[in-house]
Amino acid sequence: MPEKRAKKSAKRPVRRALQSRSRATVDAIVKATARILAERGWPALNTNAIAARAGVSIGSVYEYFPNKQSILNVIIDRHLAAGEAKLAEATSILSSGKDADDIVEAVVSGFIQLHQDDPRLHRALSTEVPISPAQRRRIEALRSKIVIAVTSALSEYVDGAELKATLLVETADALAHRWFVDKVGLPVSASTMAGETSTMLKSYVSAGRSD
Amino acid sequence: MPEKRAKKSAKRPVRRALQSRSRATVDAIVKATARILAERGWPALNTNAIAARAGVSIGSVYEYFPNKQSILNVIIDRHLAAGEAKLAEATSILSSGKDADDIVEAVVSGFIQLHQDDPRLHRALSTEVPISPAQRRRIEALRSKIVIAVTSALSEYVDGAELKATLLVETADALAHRWFVDKVGLPVSASTMAGETSTMLKSYVSAGRSD
Amino acid sequence: MPEKRAKKSAKRPVRRALQSRSRATVDAIVKATARILAERGWPALNTNAIAARAGVSIGSVYEYFPNKQSILNVIIDRHLAAGEAKLAEATSILSSGKDADDIVEAVVSGFIQLHQDDPRLHRALSTEVPISPAQRRRIEALRSKIVIAVTSALSEYVDGAELKATLLVETADALAHRWFVDKVGLPVSASTMAGETSTMLKSYVSAGRSD
Amino acid sequence: MPEKRAKKSAKRPVRRALQSRSRATVDAIVKATARILAERGWPALNTNAIAARAGVSIGSVYEYFPNKQSILNVIIDRHLAAGEAKLAEATSILSSGKDADDIVEAVVSGFIQLHQDDPRLHRALSTEVPISPAQRRRIEALRSKIVIAVTSALSEYVDGAELKATLLVETADALAHRWFVDKVGLPVSASTMAGETSTMLKSYVSAGRSD
DNA sequence: GATGAATGAGCTTTCATTCAT
């Protein structure tokens, strides 16, 4: 009856979800995971709940994912991909921007859109779920790319574009998180705060323009 | 900040040394918990690890704390108390401030100091550890008190003090967290970013002054 | 008495054999619990011992039972169900009884049969295991039903049937417990004592008959 | 820090409680144990609770008793001693009895008195507390002595005195327990049931008298 | 003797993971 087995094996290769049925199963598992995370949080996220919610057996979960963390990785990766997509999309706006204010506007609204989409899930991912060093590196990389894109866009309008871009991006990200994810108790509405954030950042970015 | 000591008044001259043993044990447990949290994070925090790290038996842990969460509560409470102490200390600076810039400076440096003290622990507490609703309320209350104090201080210099105070406080808090806790990869040093943050906020707060 | 079997009707011809594995596991757990209780008593009953004795892992125990008490509940419920079955069975005898003596005989032998089946387990259940209020109520209800049935049976032969039925039932139960469960040291055999009990109760029940 | 120590030692001799202070301490411990048992039952009985309730330190408890069970033993022994005292007291009544009915009356009322004194404690002792084989033997011996005394008293009035005495004693004991300790739901009052018990037993004992 | 802080074996329960079917 009792039989010791290695626990940290993860030998079984992740079956590549190429066939459509496989793809559907993988998708159901990932979606179920995201839903549980958004609705009931990380403490309630366990593999049996995922399987049940996805409508598949726990065995199938392990057919497609070597372990629990790897499911989360997909979600985190999708989140990062969404961020990257948003960046790509924003790049054109940034480069076609008429002035620095447009760039600030694009950055602020970009981060707000990112945080408004499923804020419960966003919160769970950013405050509860353990992130691997590799993922942290990828987050850093994305952040860095955004800063570079914004720097490039800003450089034709302002001096010290890199520093300004860094502060702009970090502030827009952090405050969007506060207003829409943390939902801190505020004396005014989140959208009012968003407007104020935008005002502050426009003024900051444009400060000291030579023109 | 931690380290509560019994009043050593002349009331009871010969006070049992036993009490200090208890005090030392409690302290060892709390410190061990904070250390594990800072060094290995919430997933590695378990009562056996706490006991081992504190150099006491698991039984002793439960002699002084009814459960695992209550140890964390002490740490969280100490953190909040530190924030409240900082607020009290800052209030005098705020009220004796010569101008709006001094107030911004005080707020920014206050948050930086708060985040510079054991940033690893700070990170664990703010992103991993489950917070009870009561604690969340206490955090909100503290934040609210700070905003009120800053609003009051700013109101003699600027219009729309409450809105500005809110954005000032949230930005200072969020960015101090980024620069010193998250330690995001930056093109320049954290202290440079802190200076830039300060510059941006001073400019924001003073914008539209009638002077 | 225990050993529930699924109906093997023709509804679903090929029924998974898996279900029978579960059934067997549940049964092994319940049986192991009963055996430990009977052989080593309540103090020796712990979930690890149950799992070991059942030849399953501790995880399997919690796959089928939410907690330790729930395993006991099954055993207690089976015991109560056995009592209820015995009552149902006895009712026909009671109502077809030729005279009051037959009724007494049926009651006494009914309780003796109940107590003779695994007296060690019976002892553990009646003296060691914590009973929930709901179970106590169910026991009371069963006892009450028995008294009502006996009252009804007796009422056509004797006056004051309810009082007599109560004393009859309580005495038969209590003494069957003594003779077969407590196994008190006796100068004569348990079955002799059972006969004497019967004699005493027949005489008591028939006393003051109008005939 | 961790230091393994033997757990089943019990080497320290039980300090004989001869001095009055010692005696008072022992008594406080025993009384506290009995009170907890009566009020909150066996599951709530732990050595720290006993020490706290007795107003002594846990260390003192182990100064006078080698282990928890030994405290219970004192209580059980006192209970048995009370039974034995009651027997001694009853013996004179039994031998001076005018007829068999007086003997039955004495036995029934004796057991009722025994069970009416602190029925909660009685219940705990008879249904929850683990009894050692030695104690069980002592209970048997007491029971046997009672049967012998009753047999002797009855023998001048009836035939088959031993058998009758056994049934009389067991029934009186069992039913007194039911009416006053178990407090089973009854259609009539406990004292009515006690009277009925007495009536039944008188009739049984006197049955078949030659006079 | 008295104290009570400290101990740690042992218990209940959870859940990521495996594998027979």
Add this chain to the structure above:
DNA sequence: CATGAATGAAAGCTCATTCAT
């Protein structure tokens, strides 16, 4: 490939007992 019963390491917590003070 799918299933889900089974596994067992590991975590939280209790309490009888010990021993330094």
